[in-house]
Amino acid sequence: MLEPQYEFELDEALAKIRESLQGEDIERFRSDFLDYHLYDQAQIYLALAPEERITMYHYLSANEMADMFEIIEEDVESVEAYLLEMNNQYAADMLANMYADNAVDMLKQLKDERIWLYLRLMPMEAAREIRALLNYEDETAGAIMTPEFVSIVANQTVRSAMAILKSKAPDAETIYYIYVVNVDNVLVGVISLRDLIVNDEDMMISDIMSERIVSVNVKEGQEDVAHKIRDYDFLAVPVVDENNVLLGIITVDDIIDVIDEEAVSDFSGLAGVDVEEQSENPFVAASKRLPWLITLLFLGMGTSTLISQYEGLISEASILSVFVTLITGTSGNAGTQSLAVAVRKIGMQDDEEKNLFRTILSELATGLISGLVTGVTIALVIGVWKQNFILGGIIGISMLVAITVANLAGSLIPVLMDRLGFDPAVASGPFISTFSDLTSVLIYFNIAKHFISTLM
Amino acid sequence: MLEPQYEFELDEALAKIRESLQGEDIERFRSDFLDYHLYDQAQIYLALAPEERITMYHYLSANEMADMFEIIEEDVESVEAYLLEMNNQYAADMLANMYADNAVDMLKQLKDERIWLYLRLMPMEAAREIRALLNYEDETAGAIMTPEFVSIVANQTVRSAMAILKSKAPDAETIYYIYVVNVDNVLVGVISLRDLIVNDEDMMISDIMSERIVSVNVKEGQEDVAHKIRDYDFLAVPVVDENNVLLGIITVDDIIDVIDEEAVSDFSGLAGVDVEEQSENPFVAASKRLPWLITLLFLGMGTSTLISQYEGLISEASILSVFVTLITGTSGNAGTQSLAVAVRKIGMQDDEEKNLFRTILSELATGLISGLVTGVTIALVIGVWKQNFILGGIIGISMLVAITVANLAGSLIPVLMDRLGFDPAVASGPFISTFSDLTSVLIYFNIAKHFISTLM
Structure with a gap:
């Protein structure tokens, strides 16, 4: 027998919800809307018009709205607009x-005055918890942890621990790990x-708990936390201060978002564009991409200026101009490969492991070997094609x-950026290729200049 | 009071473990080794020499070894070598x-004969489960699900369900979701x-269970599964066949690996290099990068051949050669941006949502706008710099x-590849820039040819 499964179609759901909103049928709206999964409730909410959303705020409790925002907070671009619609x-x-x-x-997406306004209107306990978290630096464990965990003392039975768990379950973000602390709240x-x-x-907690606790420091970077949860296959990890006092936990669903963000940022960096750009409006898209394009255009003008220094050389031997794009293009490709490997290596390593000098040295050697193979190949091809092995040699050596x-x-640029405390992914692929256009032209024409008499 | 936290230092741990291995002190080895977290046990295992590992197989049970391999299977490159060391x-x-x-x-990393050998040596039940999974196509829900879940019938109390859970907990991959099925094993x-x-x-399961079940079909792609788990913040998702019969579950830790893989593959594609390359040996690294470099070199030769058709034009007006890299470079940058956005868009959408035509149309419009702004900018700059607005106009129009x-x-190339069933991320950044070198040169010289008489 075939049971109906839960299927969600946004357009269908929207039509249904709009009907009950327009009919001002609160009961029907509530039973239809709350029957969807939270994520799907959010899809509907985001697709509605402002007036419709304002009606929703009257039909749903702040608590029901909270459940829905919980699951989409990271995807919502205009938090401020939504909050301003509400009283x-x-x-x-x-x-x-x-x-x-x-x-x-x-809250972090709002102006300070609004944050303080909301904090003043909240119950004191909630405001206190939020204020504590707001103080942590962005992208650290402290900034992404939640204080809503379950902690117990060791000196009790499984039965009494289960009773505590039962009472705390409704408020805790996860109840699948229970943390054991001493009287000073130190994680034990x-x-x-x-x-x-x-x-x-009847077993005692102290006899069955694990004392091999993998925790993260509250100041640790969120990417290090993500790697820990991924490597150890945890559902959550506890966050402690210098004295091992338990401050909060970070759950796996938040970590998936961090891993996603990290990947998107690496990917965006490599392409010189924010790949998360949502808009299908080409004016918006173009306005986001143009700053990089125009910046690189001016860097490219540097290359043109450089080539114009060699215009005399080119009019003497116009054959030289035929191979400029080949050399700039190939070295740009090699530079992009090296950049991507370096950015990934830096991202994967913990701070202690970083051996930057070795990364650079290894890339240098890889460049020499790739350059040698590519250089010899192109020297032979051009030598045979143009029946001119001197020209082939010039191109080959320039390529190397x-x-x-x-x-x-x-490899050097992202490593340096990382050392200086910048995100290495910002060293974008287009920047490296434009930069390598400049150096390649310089190398090529200087080598060609020396051989020009032999060439002609 | 400061409690000691679990800290893991590979070098330190290795020294300790080697001591007990060399001293043939089984007891000490077992107590030291098994005291580490599984992931850290694996770090030690992977760092040891083959002889040392062979001793380990005598000191640890197959079950203990299984626990450790569980957590690292996705990271282990040479599974075959490790398995061959064991009897x-x-x-x-x-x-x-x-x-x-x-x-x-x-098993999927082994040759067929070895797979069958191991299956023959296994208990029948385990072999049957594994054989069933081996039949599913790679990268589908079926290939990454596990049949070790907890299922119950609806017609019982919470108390009896807890008793079942208790008995099944040791073998289930997760006990945090319990699936309710009818007599035909249909998920209800x-x-x-x-x-x-x-x-x-005393509550009945049928009264408290949720019937809004989000499940995935066994044939669905693993990336769609990953998006579902991420969006709904699930810890696991059930896998069913066409008749809603429950076949297995997929847990969040496996999904983190899929999200990671997906990101790495997009990133690698964009750079034309496998960014997971582990080796620090530059010969190995170069040998992995050279195939792409040399392929693109020959494509680049196409551009050179094209430019050589215009050598006459260049010797007439050598100023033209000054701006070739500027045009190829800038359009390459724009193409890379567009590629990255398209690959990401394709990756994020579910199959039904894909509106490929709209993606392409939107990129075309974005290109026109970016091209117009960039073209006008460069036309003015070159017009003023070289005091030649005809030259500026040629460059500007070519740029546009x-x-x-x-x-x-x-955008077109990844969309086409996706349509044809290939991974769109394979349409690499270097390929797009090399391809756009070719088209840019063609465009530039053809436009220049028309204005050459006015220019001179």
């Missing part, structure tokens, strides 16, 4: 009802709900040097 | 003790362990056309 008390109540980490993600153990369930109810320089630049 | 029965027992999805990941509901815990023990073509190619 201030409703917005504050909604934020107070969210897990503190998610509320903070939303961890136990999974699975362990609680399989063990006898240009590729080596491009590989070096491709 | 065949030990290897088969280890594979049988792993979750079936992870065992399958490992889902309930989280959290719900079981907060509800009264070349950028538009590059944007079109950057």
Whole structure:
């Protein structure tokens, strides 16, 4: 027998929801809307017109709205606009009802005055939790953790721990790990709900908890936290301060967002464009891409200026101009490869492991070998094609040097940026290729100049 | 008071473990080694020499070895070598003790004869489960799911469901979702362990289970599964066949690996290099990058051949050669931006949503706008710089056309590849820039040819 599965079609759902909104049928709206999964509720909410959303705020409680925002906070571009549609008390109540980490993600997109306004309108306890998180630096463990975890003391039975869990379950972001602390709130153990369930109810927590606690420091970067959760296959990781006092937890769903962000940022950097650009409006898209294009255009003008210094050489031997794009293009490709490998290597390593000098040295050697193979290949091809092995030699040697320089630049620039505290992914692919155009032209014409008499 | 936290230092751990291995001190080895987290056990294992690993196989049970391999299967490059070090029965027992999805990941890297050998040596039940999974196509839900889930019938109390859960917990990959099925094994509901815990023990499962089940079809692609888990913030998702019969589950830790893989593949594609390249040996690195470099070199030779057709034009007006790299470089940058946006858009959309025609049309318009702005800018700059607005106009118009073509190619090529069933990320950045070198040169010299008489 075939049971109906849950299927979600946005257009269909929108039509249904709009009907009940227009008919001012609160009961029907609530039963239809709340029957969808939170993520799908959010798809509907985001697709509605402002007037329709304003009606929704009257039909749903701040708590119900909070549940929905919980799951989409990271995807919502114009948080401010949505919050301004709500009355201030409703917005504050909604934020107070969210897990503190998610509320903070939303608040961070607002102006300071508005943040303080909402905090004033919230219950004190919620405002206190949020204020504490707001103080942590962006993209650290502190900024993405939630204080809504379950902690217990070691000196009790599984049965009493289960009773505590039952009472705390409605508010905790995860109940699948329970953290064991001492009287000073220092983290001394961890136990999974699975362990609680399989063990006898009379066992003591202290006997079955694990003391091998993998925790992260509150100041650690969010990417390091992401790597820990991914490597150890955890569902959550505890966050502690210097004295091992338990401050919060970070759950795997937040980490998926971090891993996604990290990938998108690397990818965007390599292409010199924000690949998350949502707009299908070509004017908006063009306006986001043009700053990079125009910047690189002026850098490219440098290359043109350089070539114009050699115009005399070119009119003497116009054959030289035939191979400029070949050399700039190939070394640009090699530089992009080297850049991508270096950015990835830097991203994957923990701070202690970083051996930047070795990365650069290895790229230099790789450049030399690739350059040698490519250079010899092109020298032979051009030698045979143009029946001119001197020309082939000039191109081949230029290629060797240009590729080596491009590989070096491709690895050196992100490594330097990382050292200086910038995101290495900002060293974009287009920048490296435009930069390597410049160096390649310089290398090529200088080598050609020396051989011009032999060539003619 | 400061409690000692779990800290792992590979070098330190290796020294300790080597000592007990060399001293043939099984007891000490087992207590030291098994005290580490599985992921850290694996770091040690991977760092040891083959002889040392062979001793380990005698000191640890196949089951203990299975736990460790569980957490690293996706990172292990030379699975075959490790399995060959073990005796065949030990290897088969280890594979049988792993979750079936992870065992399958490992087996897929072996030759058919070896797979059949291990399956023959395994307990029948484990072999049957693994054989079923091996039949699913790579990168589908079927290939990454595990059959080790907990399912119950609806017609029972929370108390009896908890008892079942307790007995199944040791073997299930997750116990945090419990799936409710009818007598035909058709999925009819889902309930989280959290719900079981907060509800009264006398409640009926049928009254508290959720019937809004988000499931994936066994043939669905793994990336679609990943998006579902990420969007809905699930810890696991059930996998069903066409008749909604429950076949397995996919857990969030496997999905993190898929998201990672997806990002790495997009990133590698954009750079024309496998960014996961582990080797620091420059010969190995160069040998992996050279195929792309040399292929593109020959494509670049096409551009050179094209330019050589215009050598006459260049010797007439050598000033033209000064701006070739500027036009090829800028349109290459624009094409790379467009490619990255298109690859990301294709990756983010579900199959039904794909409106390829709109993506291409939007890129075409974006190209026209960017090209217009860039073209006018460069026309003015060159007009003023060289005091020659005809030259400026030639460069500006060429830039406009070349950028538009590059944007079109950057979006069209991945969309076409996706349509034809290839991975759109293979349409690499270097390929687009080399291709746009060719078209840009063609555009530039053809436009210049028409104005040459006015220019001179």
